[in-house]
Amino acid sequence: MARNLQQHILDVASELFYSQGIKTTGVDAIVKAAGTTKMSLYKYFPSKDDLVVAHLNKSRAKLQGIIEAELAQATDDPQRKLLAVFDVFERLQASPAFRGCPFINASAEFAEIGSPVQQAAAEFSEGFRRLLATLAAEAGVRDPDNLSKHLSMLIAGALVREQMQRGSAPMRAAREAAEILIGHACAQARAAEPA
Amino acid sequence: MARNLQQHILDVASELFYSQGIKTTGVDAIVKAAGTTKMSLYKYFPSKDDLVVAHLNKSRAKLQGIIEAELAQATDDPQRKLLAVFDVFERLQASPAFRGCPFINASAEFAEIGSPVQQAAAEFSEGFRRLLATLAAEAGVRDPDNLSKHLSMLIAGALVREQMQRGSAPMRAAREAAEILIGHACAQARAAEPA
DNA sequence: TTTTCAGAACAGACCGGTCAGTCTGTTGCA
DNA sequence: TGCAACAGACTGACCGGTCTGTTCTGAAAA
Numbered sequence: 047m048a049r050n051l052q053q054h055i056l057d058v059a060s061e062l063f064y065s066q067g068i069k070t071t072g073v074d075a076i077v078k079a080a081g082t083t084k085m086s087l088y089k090y091f092p093s094k095d096d097l098v099v100a101h102l103n104k105s106r107a108k109l110q111g112i113i114e115a116e117l118a119q120a121t122d123d124p125q126r127k128l129l130a131v132f133d134v135f136e137r138l139q140a141s142p143a144f145r146g147c148p149f150i151n152a153s154a155e156f157a158e159i160g161s162p163v164q165q166a167a168a169e170f171s172e173g174f175r176r177l178l179a180t181l182a183a184e185a186g187v188r189d190p191d192n193l194s195k196h197l198s199m200l201i202a203g204a205l206v207r208e209q210m211q212r213g214s215a216p217m218r219a220a221r222e223a224a225e226i227l228i229g230h231a232c233a234q235a236r237a238a239e240p241a
Numbered sequence: 242m243a244r245n246l247q248q249h250i251l252d253v254a255s256e257l258f259y260s261q262g263i264k265t266t267g268v269d270a271i272v273k274a275a276g277t278t279k280m281s282l283y284k285y286f287p288s289k290d291d292l293v294v295a296h297l298n299k300s301r302a303k304l305q306g307i308i309e310a311e312l313a314q315a316t317d318d319p320q321r322k323l324l325a326v327f328d329v330f331e332r333l334q335a336s337p338a339f340r341g342c343p344f345i346n347a348s349a350e351f352a353e354i355g356s357p358v359q360q361a362a363a364e365f366s367e368g369f370r371r372l373l374a375t376l377a378a379e380a381g382v383r384d385p386d387n388l389s390k391h392l393s394m395l396i397a398g399a400l401v402r403e404q405m406q407r408g409s410a411p412m413r414a415a416r417e418a419a420e421i422l423i424g425h426a427c428a429q430a431r432a433a434e435p436a
Numbered sequence: 437t438t439t440t441c442a443g444a445a446c447a448g449a450c451c452g453g454t455c456a457g458t459c460t461g462t463t464g465c466a
Numbered sequence: 467t468g469c470a471a472c473a474g475a476c477t478g479a480c481c482g483g484t485c486t487g488t489t490c491t492g493a494a495a496a
Contacts, residue, residue, distance in 0.1 A: 269454085283456095288457080289457090
């Protein structure tokens, strides 16, 4: 296993944290599922909290990869790229393993303000919004920051809605709303600076 | 205390559940904070799960009351009423005690599908959307169900965003997006059925 | 090629604390 | 007298985390 063991433990822990919840998942369960021992786990992750933070970092990296891959194969039309983000999440939601957003869930489970978990969630939230703002700026809308807030809230809302009401497929509705908002923002930009 | 004791225990438990998280809050902590005993708590609530469900029911009733009060004193303009819902949440978010939506948080903490907690969260989510749909229908929009989904997702998204990034005041941005979407839906209705 | 040895991983008992929930007994009020 | 509430010890399970000791492996040394 060598250096792989650390990754293996993290993979197993991440899956359990996501599917069952973080507080619900005990260290013993992780150790058992990973087929390893507590000593090995605590060698690589000094505490459960460290493991949780690693889980969030892993989730962020994974999601970033998925989104970048989708954007890379999307058309160059910036508006399409914005909508492609919704398509990514729609696909993720369709999986039976879907259990909401890891960061929203972690934020709900760890109430203590300023905790590393809350901090990681905040950083992801802001980073994701900035990604949308970049795409919105490329689309040439009037106020990219504002539109990015609108769109990120639509996505977050759709994620929690599907989590609470499985099968309601809200990401498609969120995408429709996004189209309206993007169209509006583009129209505003055109009106403000006519050729 | 008499019959009041049950209510008192629920009040204290509800506050702790909301502020600290449900799994984090032990029965002993509730008993101590309420100044009562375990025997009394378990007399009125046979299990902690029952107490959690009661907490959610209480939260639903409380929120319904707040929204109804706001709608009652809002103008008769149906569009204003829709926006007044956003004002309610903006006020709630401004409180330092704000810690997100009790139902979203509970849904994140209790992963088991079909559990009473998940069920209560689903019912609330759908009930809230229906309220928005009713208001949207009164506003005479083309597809009230669709608009209600959009607006409920904006609100949910703003709630989790404020939870993860305190002080980012996203409900105002959500309200702006709502105005655009409402305007769009009304314009569609006018276009579909011209005088 | 065989021996040796260090580090990595396994195995599992163990710690104090907390969990939800139960039990016995006492106090106080109507 | 009877019921509601208090008081608090108690159970068994589980929590995160530590500790001792064994087994495995792979590379250096002979």
